[in-house]
Amino acid sequence: MAETDVCASIGPSAQAEMTPSEMLKVKVCPQTANGTSNFVYLGEVKQLVGLCAWWAFKTWGKYNRAYTFTKRIESFTEHCNLGKIPLTVLYLNQDGLPLGMASLRSNDGIRPDIGPWLGSVYVDPSVRRLGIGAKLVKEIERKAKELGYEKIFLLTYEETLPNWYLKLGWKETGEDVCHGNPVTVMEIDLG
Numbered sequence: 536m537a538e539t540d541v542c543a544s545i546g547p548s549a550q551a552e553m554t555p556s557e558m559l560k561v562k563v564c565p566q567t568a569n570g571t572s573n574f575v576y577l578g579e580v581k582q583l584v585g586l587c588a589w590w591a592f593k594t595w596g597k598y599n600r601a602y603t604f605t606k607r608i609e610s611f612t613e614h615c616n617l618g619k620i621p622l623t624v625l626y627l628n629q630d631g632l633p634l635g636m637a638s639l640r641s642n643d644g645i646r647p648d649i650g651p652w653l654g655s656v657y658v659d660p661s662v663r664r665l666g667i668g669a670k671l672v673k674e675i676e677r678k679a680k681e682l683g684y685e686k687i688f689l690l691t692y693e694e695t696l697p698n699w700y701l702k703l704g705w706k707e708t709g710e711d712v713c714h715g716n717p718v719t720v721m722e723i724d725l726g
């Protein structure tokens with residue numbers, strides 16, 4: 536089966552039944568990998584919804600047990616947008632293999648009065664500390680500004696992570712509680 540046929544045949548329900556290792560073998564359609572950029576939006580590679588959902592489930596599932604893998608599939612399916620939120624960007628290597636993701640959404644579980652929120656920032660453990668995470672954050676900042684937003688927010692569960700975001704130009708705005716877990720809230724001006 537040609538790679539493009541594989542891409543066309545894998546929908547969210549099929550992905551829900553795939554094991555993580557099978558999902559990691561899913562290649563991006565060659566025609567959607569942009570030769571000048573490592574970024575591709577989930578709306579262009581909908582076959583990767585399951586992979587994004589799996590990355591999020593295994594990373595943040597412990598903070599909200601009610602937010603199942605199936606619900607995350609539904610959520611990332613809603614993130615298949617290009618010019619409006621919610622959206623997700625993926626970082627691809629030269630072979631089109633997805634190595635990480637980041638999202639922009641109107642709400643991330645707290646403070647519905649502010650937004651939008653950078654969320655689901657994830658890089659495959661095998662390629663961490665190579666700058667990919669920072670590039671994903673910067674791409675979401677660029678996209679948010681392009682869409683007309685002047686400020687975006689994030690929340691982080693880990694106490695040490697705010698230091699990383701501080702280095703990327705973000706500032707802490709306070710503490711909060713998300714699904715019973717203490718979180719740090721941060722923001723960045725895009726002006």
Ligand SMILES: CC(C)(COP(=O)(O)OP(=O)(O)OC[C@H]1O[C@@H](n2cnc3c(N)ncnc32)[C@H](O)[C@@H]1OP(=O)(O)O)[C@@H](O)C(=O)NCCC(=O)NCCS
Binds near residue numbers: 658665666667693698
């Ligand atoms: C956080 C994450 C996205 C960073 O991705 P990355 O590609 O390694 O990021 P970069 O290479 O751009 O930056 C690496 C820096 O992040 C720091 N960092 C990564 N995880 C960290 C953590 N949990 N606490 C503090 N710093 C962290 C590293 O120390 C490194 O800094 P250094 O090189 O100055 O030592 C990645 O570690 C990850 O996916 N973690 C699990 C998911 C997660 O926690 N996401 C953030 C949700 S708010």
